[in-house]
Amino acid sequence: MYNWPFPVSLTIIHMAFCSSLAFLLVRVFRFVDPISMPLDTYLKSVVPIGALYSLSLWFSNSAYIYLSVSFIQMLKALMPVAVYSISVMLKKEGYKTDRMANMLSISVGVAIAAYGEARFNTWGLFLQLSAVVFEATRLVLIEILLASRGIRLNPITSLYYVAPCCLMFLLVPWCYMELPILRETSGFRFDYFIFGTNSFCAFGLNLAVFLLVGKTSALTMNVAGVVKDWLLIAFSWSVIKDIVTPINLFGYGVAFLGVAYYNYAKLQKAKEEEMKTKTPQADEEAGSLLEEEIQKEGTVKNNDES
Numbered sequence: 001m002y003n004w005p006f007p008v009s010l011t012i013i014h015m016a017f018c019s020s021l022a023f024l025l026v027r028v029f030r031f032v033d034p035i036s037m038p039l040d041t042y043l044k045s046v047v048p049i050g051a052l053y054s055l056s057l058w059f060s061n062s063a064y065i066y067l068s069v070s071f072i073q074m075l076k077a078l079m080p081v082a083v084y085s086i087s088v089m090l091k092k093e094g095y096k097t098d099r100m101a102n103m104l105s106i107s108v109g110v111a112i113a114a115y116g117e118a119r120f121n122t123w124g125l126f127l128q129l130s131a132v133v134f135e136a137t138r139l140v141l142i143e144i145l146l147a148s149r150g151i152r153l154n155p156i157t158s159l160y161y162v163a164p165c166c167l168m169f170l171l172v173p174w175c176y177m178e179l180p181i182l183r184e185t186s187g188f189r190f191d192y193f194i195f196g197t198n199s200f201c202a203f204g205l206n207l208a209v210f211l212l213v214g215k216t217s218a219l220t221m222n223v224a225g226v227v228k229d230w231l232l233i234a235f236s237w238s239v240i241k242d243i244v245t246p247i248n249l250f251g252y253g254v255a256f257l258g259v260a261y262y263n264y265a266k267l268q269k270a271k272e273e274e275m276k277t278k279t280p281q282a283d284e285e286a287g288s289l290l291e292e293e294i295q296k297e298g299t300v301k302n303n304d305e306s
Contacts, residue, residue, distance in 0.1 A: 005065050006178045006181075006182065007058060007061035007062040007064070007065065008058055008061075008170055008173055008174045008177060008178050009174060009178050009182065010061060010195075010198075011054075011057045011058055011061055011170055012167060012170050012171065012174055013195055013198075013199055014057075014198075014199050014202045014203075015054075015057075015163050015164075015166050015167040015170060016167060017196075017199035017200070017202070017203060018159045018163045018199070018202060018203050018206070019159065019160075019163040019164045019167060021159075021203050022156055022157075022159040022160040022163060022203075023160065025156055025160075026156065026157065026160045031156065032154065032156045032157055034157065034160065035151060035152075035153065035157055035161075037151065037161065041149065041151070042161070044145070045141075045145035045146055045149070045151075046146075046161050046162060046165060047165055048141060048145070049138055049141055049142060049145065049146075049162055049165075050162045050163075050165030050166045050168075050169060051165075051166075051169050052134050052135070052137055052138035052141065053134075053135075053138055053162055053166045054166040054167075054169040054170045055130075055131075055134040055169075056131050056134040056135040056138060057131075057166070057170075058131075058170065058173065059127045059128070059130045059131035059134065060072075060127075060128065060131035060135075062127050063124050063127040063128040063131060065124070066121040066123055066124025066127065067119065067121055067124035067125070067128060068117075068119050068236060068240075068242040068243070069232060069233075069235075069236035069240060069242055070232070070233040070236040070237060070242045070244050070248070071113070071114075071117050071119065071120075071242075071248070072128055073229040073232045073233055073236075074110060074113045074114075074229075074233070074248065074251070074252045074255065075110060075113075075114075075125070075128045075129065075132065076128075076132065076229065077106060077109070077110055077229070077252065077255040077256065077258075077259055078106065078107065078110050078129070078132050078255075079132055079135065079136060080103065080106060080259060080262045081103040081106050081107055082132050082133055082135075082136030082137075083136040083139055083140060084099060084100075084103055085103070085136075086133075086136050086137050086140045087140050090140060090144065092140055092143060092144060099265075102258055102261055102262055102265070103258075103262075105254065105255075105257070105258040105261075106254075106255045106258035106259060106262070107255075108254060108255075109251050109252060109253070109254030109255030109256070109257070109258060110251065110252075110255045111251070112247060112250060112251030112254060113247070113248050113249075113250075113251030113252045113255065114251070115247060115251070116245045116246070116247020116248045116250070116251060117245070117248060118243040118245055118248075119242070119243060155206040155207065155209045156206070156207070158206075159203075159206055212224065226256065226259055226260065226263070230256075233252070
């Protein structure tokens with residue numbers, strides 16, 4: 001509609017809007033409480049995460065110029081593969097043969113989907129795969145740099161701390177790559193309604209994630225994300241008229257089964273950890289009750305003797 005191929009500019013608009021709204025929610029309306037974070041922690045932890053986030057958004061938005069919406073959603077199925085591989089490389093998680101076999105099945109499915117892609121573009125593929133790698137690295141570093149220090153950022157506080165940093169990083173490529181072209185572009189009119197509603201949707205997504213995780217769990221969000229990908233593929237085929245081939249669907253179906261099993265394994269692991277946590281508590285409570293019963297019996301016995 002707009003023929004406006006400026007992904008960095010669009011991302012900057014999103015980050016400026018999200019930074020402003022997050023500041024209002026945290027500092028003015030007190031929707032969530034700010035997290036105490038020393039400057040040293042911010043520079044060593046948040047700044048690298050912000051840099052990776054800016055690269056992820058930049059490359060991901062750029063990929064839409066070259067690839068179809070449906071194919072991009074299929075490529076995003078590689079996220080568990082990237083997260084696990086980087087976690088192993090950074091020694092955040094141990095290598096497991098069954099887990100790697102699961103990652104391999106997802107990769108094979110995505111490879112089949114790529115083979116059947118009608119609108120295949122090598123540069124677009126490189127951009128989206130790079131975005132997946134940057135995003136996966138960001139997620140792993142959040143666990144290493146923040147969670148290990150006891151700092152937990154929900155989507156609102158994450159935007160409050162990370163979005164301004166991400167905005168600063170995006171200004172560098174924007175000044176050199178897109179600003180000169182925008183200055184030379186005559187007749188461009190900034191549509192506040194279109195870009196405003198677009199930015200509000202970007203922020204609304206983060207707010208929805210915050211509410212979903214708060215009411216359920218992060219695993220539920222991952223499962224919902226898989227459903228979202230199927231809906232986007234159906235939407236791009238029926239409304240945007242993207243070409244989705246049978247090989248596309250078969251390959252993504254294989255990847256989908258791999259992702260579904262990955263989520264199932266995570267659910268089982270979470271249940272086991274929850275049971276391990278509850279068992280000591282139950283033993284402790286049982287011991288306390290037994291001790292109380294013994295004390296009561298001793299009191300009754302003493303009263304009888306007296």
